[in-house]
Amino acid sequence: MRNLIVIGCATVLALSLSMGAFAGSITDTDTDGVPDSLDNCDVLANGPLVADSNNCFQTDGDQDGYGNACDVDLSNNNVNDLPDLIDVLGALGTADPAADITCNGAVDLPDLIIVLGALGGAPGPSGIGCAGSIPCTP
Numbered sequence: 545m546r547n548l549i550v551i552g553c554a555t556v557l558a559l560s561l562s563m564g565a566f567a568g569s570i571t572d573t574d575t576d577g578v579p580d581s582l583d584n585c586d587v588l589a590n591g592p593l594v595a596d597s598n599n600c601f602q603t604d605g606d607q608d609g610y611g612n613a614c615d616v617d618l619s620n621n622n623v624n625d626l627p628d629l630i631d632v633l634g635a636l637g638t639a640d641p642a643a644d645i646t647c648n649g650a651v652d653l654p655d656l657i658i659v660l661g662a663l664g665g666a667p668g669p670s671g672i673g674c675a676g677s678i679p680c681t682p
């Protein structure tokens with residue numbers, strides 16, 4: 545009986561130790577409620593707990609593993625460049641989910657302004673390992 549209790553205590557201790565290790569290994573850099581390894585913009589809060597300024601909530605319109613909140617690379621060549629600007633210009637007035645950077649259901653002036661401001665940069669960073677290839681979902 546005493547042995548059973550000792551084994552039971554050891555099991556509880558082992559469980560709590562492994563749970564502690566598990567909790568310690570989860571990093572959420574932007575504290576938006578999504579662990580970095582699953583967060584499609586891991587240094588920019590984009591929901592669900594803390595939304596970005598545009599309420600994207602992890603939205604990833606082109607399913608490349610980079611959330612819209614940190615992805616204006618519409619041509620998917622991993623550079624924010626002229627083709628992306630041409631793409632967003634061409635998508636103005638549509639509901640193209642990839643070009644709708646602000647996640648408001650329409651491609652409009654704010655999306656164009658964000659693409660202009662991000663030229664020369666790169667999408668991300670994303671915590672999702674397959675980011676940059678399509679389809680990529682955690």
Ligand SMILES: [Ca+2]
Nearest residue numbers: 572576578583
């Ligand atoms: Ca996060």
Ligand SMILES: [Ca+2]
Nearest residue numbers: 585588589590
């Ligand atoms: Ca995020």
Ligand SMILES: [Ca+2]
Nearest residue numbers: 606608610615
């Ligand atoms: Ca994307």
Ligand SMILES: [Ca+2]
Nearest residue numbers: 617619623625
């Ligand atoms: Ca591009």
